[in-house]
Amino acid sequence: MNGAPTGGDTTAPESSWEELVTTALLGTDRRAPAQVAPGRAAPVALLDAAAVATVRRRAGLRPARAARRPERAPADPRPPLPAAAARRLATLLADRSGGGSGGRRGSSPDLMELLPQWLAAANAHGYAAPPQALPALLDAARGRTDLRPAALAFAGPRALWLARLNPDWRFALRAAPGGGATLPDPEDAEAVRRLWREGLFAERAALLGALRARTPGWGRELLASTWATERAEDRLMFLDSLRTGLSEADEPFLEQALGDRSRNVRATAAELLSALPGSALAARMAVRATACVALDRTGDAPAIVVEAPLECDPGMERDGVVATPPAGRGERSWWLGQLVEAAPLGTWRGRLGGRTAEEIVALPVADGWQGELHAAWCRAAVRQRDAAWSRALLGSPSAPEAGGPGAVSLAERAKLLAALDPAERAAWVAGFIATHGLSEAFQLLGVCAVPWAPALGQAVVDALNIARDAGSYPWSFSGVMGLAERCLDPGDAVRLEALLAIPDEREDAAPGAGGYWAEAFQRLVTTLRLRAAMTRELAPSAPPAEAPETAAQPPEAAG
Missing domain, CATH: 1.25.10 (Leucine-rich Repeat Variant)
Incomplete structure (x- = not known):
């Protein structure tokens, strides 16, 4: 540019940037800009002077050394997505609403809640992510940590390449093994x-x-x-x-x-x-635990008696027993729980008269030790992944406490269920829901395999329908309804058609409950059809996709 001042340059060259900033901070009514041209308002003159000074400062900068060009993005050898699936991915990533923030959500599916399932299916097929979708995919994973494993697996090596260029995506490097570093061949x-x-x-x-x-x-x-x-x-x-x-x-x-x-x-x-179970530590713990738990045959019926440890000796501490209990726990019960938890479960058959796990759990426990003993057995069953003991401690799903005689807590039941095979797990939860409804089922449903087994799906839908007919407060079931949208078999959409009508409201029903239930079931059916369409689109020979479903379709559209 020409360095000579122009007619609009009202600031002398020697006016420093610091003087202009000081004038702006003080205000032109307290400190007028230097050498203001006649007729020019002081604020306007100050802004003109700042603009000219800015240009001068930029013009005086020396060009920096050119940065090293980034390496080419690595190739992704996986097959590309079918075109219909790529369009669906763009639609899912474009929806950032994340569902409603409470209250009525309407009848439209929550697309962001379907993204994890879509990613799992795409990864199962082994597809590569479309390059143009990677920025939006990384942005979605940045905002939702639960998406990151599946999103980064789908994004592939190019996600790490992009993460090195954008600080907002550095989480991808932290999540990658070795911070994204290439590991040597184990044979080397x-x-x-x-x-x-x-x-x-x-x-x-x-x-x-x-x-x-x-x-x-x-x-x-x-x-x-x-x-x-x-x-x-x-x-x-x-x-x-x-x-x-x-x-x-x-x-x-x-x-x-x-x-x-x-x-x-x-x-x-x-x-x-x-x-x-075969370790020397497990054997030592078994000796200590069996010294505390015995079978008493002196009464009318056999019972378990407990004598908790009197001290935590150095040998126990070396074997991992924590000597100091948390606040509110007694020392002896704290030590007992740790010993029983670490002892092999196979120990108890010989110690308690050759009984099976079911028979042992059914025995009464004297002096109020049942809760402590059964809770320790629960932890042992989870740690040792023992299905027989898990089954015994769970008890019958139709029992009043639905947790066996040990009054197992809901959180413990969920962990015990994880030790069972998926079919048995689903059958137990279905029986629990059929007897006890949905009020405590949310945590149990979370450990069941997806899509839900037919009997479990039927139990959930039946319970929702019963809650609707009873005029229950509808929003209290929104969590289970959300799970149903993601976990029901998409083929169930056809038999849900009968639930779309607005029911006659009972006098004691929550105001507007009928309309909410109709909307919720409408959204459920629409979401199931959308999931069915997603599955078809991800098939290697997917037919051309129709427009994204936003409302209920005729039954034949469920596929």
Whole structure:
């Protein structure tokens, strides 16, 4: 540009930027700009002077050295999405409403709630993400941590490439093994050892995890080679990775870790050893636990008697028993629970008269120890993934407490269900809903396989229909209705047609409940049809997609 002042330049060249800023802060009524042309308003003159000074400052900058051009994005060898599925993905990503914030949601499906299911299906088919969808996909995963594993798997290697260029997407690097670093081939022993010795913590943790998944013994040997020099917090994280591929071969190393100077490391080592029923620690815990629990045959009927430990000795502490209980817990009951939890469940058959798990759980427990004992057995069944004990502790779903004689809590029931196979899990929850309704079923439904088994889906729909006919307050079932939209078999849409009409409202019903229920069932049917369309579109030979469904279709559209 020409450096000579123009007619509009009312500020002398020597006016500094700091003077202009000071004038602006004080106000032109208190401090007039320097050399204001006659007839010019002071604020306008100040803005003109600032504009000219800005241009001068920019013109005086020296050009920076050109930045290094980024590497090309890596290729994604997976097959591309079918065109209809790609359009559906764009629609799902464009909907950022995230559903209603309470109250009536209307009859339109919540598209963002369908995105996790769509991603799972696309990953199952092994498709590559369309390049143009990657920014929106990463933005969606940034806002929802539950989306990240499936979204990053679908986005593939290009997600990491983009994350290195945009700080907003750095979460993708943190979520990737080793912070996105390339791990050596496990067969390359020298490269593995070099990375283990010289790598960053995230790289070493990712390497150990990869080795444990493929060759557990190689990973354990690598960890043992540097164990003595690792920091306590790193030892804890590395030790936790041994859960993958855990076996009896890990016992000597874990026994050594029981003597670690870190209490958290000792506790984790003890937990891992107690998950190995044949370990020496499990045997020691069995001896301690059976010394506290016995069968009393002196009464009219056999009963379990409990004598909790009188102290927590050094041997118990070394084996992972925490001596100090949390606030509100008694010491003896706290120690007892930890011993029983860590003892192999197979111990109790011989100790309690050869009885099965069901028979043991059914025995009365003297002196109010039943809740503590059964809760410890629940934790043991979950840790050891013992289906027989889980089944016994759950009890019949139609029992008054729906948790067996031990009055198992709802959270414990959900964990116990996870030890059963999917079909048995679904059947138990269906029986629970048929007897007890939906008021406590939400947490139990969350552990059932998707799509729900026919009997479970029928039980949920029947319970919703009963709640509607009873004039129940409708919004209290919105959580279960949302689960049904995501988990019911899409083929159930046809038999739900009869629920779309607005029912006659009872006098004692919540105001407007009938309209809400009609909207909710309309949204449920529409969502099921949308999920069916998504499944068809992701099929390798998908037909051309119709316009996205936004309202109920004729029954034949359910497919």
